Amino acid sequence: MTAARPLPQLGSIYLDARGAERALRVSWHHDSGLVVLSLWRDNVCAGSFRLAVDEVPDLIDMLRAGLDLAYDAAVDHGPDTAPVYEIS
Template sequence: MQPVRPLPAAGSVFFDARGDGRALRVSWHAESDIVVLSLWRENVCVGSFRLAVDEVPDFIELLREGLDAAYDAASRRRRISSV
């Protein structure tokens, strides 16, 4: 097994809500014009996806739309439950 490589300076780790050592690592590789999304289980990479830099804005927009919809739904639930 190869050793785990540290994240580049532009990167972060997000832990899975299910636990069990699951995580998503996001690393920006400006020298290659890609963002790498990698799935980890403890210290083992179990999958990765290379997203071209020019596709990042669409990816962010998709996440933003989902966040907006989730926020709106949560707000409606709070209003209904307070009535």
């Protein structure tokens, strides 16, 4: 496992809902044609996934579809009811 390195010019960190010691780091590596998704715990990389730049639009489409479903379910059920999600 490797210690944290500075993010490249384009990147971001997202904290896990379970606690700040866990995070997802997303970094663009244009020179390699990759986006790297890495999982961090206590400032140590626990695992990574290299996604080819040409696959990013499919990932974005899937995330957008999930967001649309979550929003629609929240509107249909109201704020006091937990929505049920289906993955297709």
